[in-house]
Amino acid sequence: MAITDNGPHPNAFDIESATRQNENYRTVAWTGKFLQVTLMSIPVGESIGLESHPGTDQFLRVDAGRGRAVMGPAKDQLDFEQDVSDGWSVQVPAGTWHDVINTGTAPLRLYTIYAPSHHALGAVQPTSEDAEREEAAGIDEAPSWTVQPAEEEPDRHA
Numbered sequence: 001m002a003i004t005d006n007g008p009h010p011n012a013f014d015i016e017s018a019t020r021q022n023e024n025y026r027t028v029a030w031t032g033k034f035l036q037v038t039l040m041s042i043p044v045g046e047s048i049g050l051e052s053h054p055g056t057d058q059f060l061r062v063d064a065g066r067g068r069a070v071m072g073p074a075k076d077q078l079d080f081e082q083d084v085s086d087g088w089s090v091q092v093p094a095g096t097w098h099d100v101i102n103t104g105t106a107p108l109r110l111y112t113i114y115a116p117s118h119h120a121l122g123a124v125q126p127t128s129e130d131a132e133r134e135e136a137a138g139i140d141e142a143p144s145w146t147v148q149p150a151e152e153e154p155d156r157h158a
Contacts, residue, residue, distance in 0.1 A: 003029045005122035019063040019111045026125040036117035042108040047101040050158035055149035058092040059113040066104030071096050075158045117146040
């Protein structure tokens with residue numbers, strides 16, 4: 001299924017099929033003025049990466065595979081743990097350190113909704129290394145027409 005991020009215009013697609021078919025670490029499916037939808041595929045034994053978004057609430061939904069969601073107030077204090085699988089959702093409050101680790105035997109397929117938008121319009125990042133490289137280079141930034149917090153701290157990665 002081909003996904004085209006048409007920016008802040010009306011859009012509809014079969015998110016479950018698209019999520020299950022997505023083989024990229026991250027594919028931005030839709031970017032709005034206030035939120036963004038991305039599809040993710042996490043290889044066996046890997047994770048989304050421990051991180052915290054000070055100005056961004058995040059919603060994740062698992063559509064295939066098995067994983068473990070961990071969250072907490074500090075990167076060394078992840079006092080919330082929950083096994084997740086198809087149909088589970090994870091809600092991450094702004095500023096919370098979080099990670100989702102693939103504990104299964106197949107890719108973990110999920111989608112996430114960021115509010116506000118977090119990534120570049122239509123970004124496709126085949127691997128987590130590609131995502132990290134683009135973020136470090138300043139390529140993976142939300143479009144200027146999105147609404148961002150006034151004084152947002154930068155994202156934090158462990």
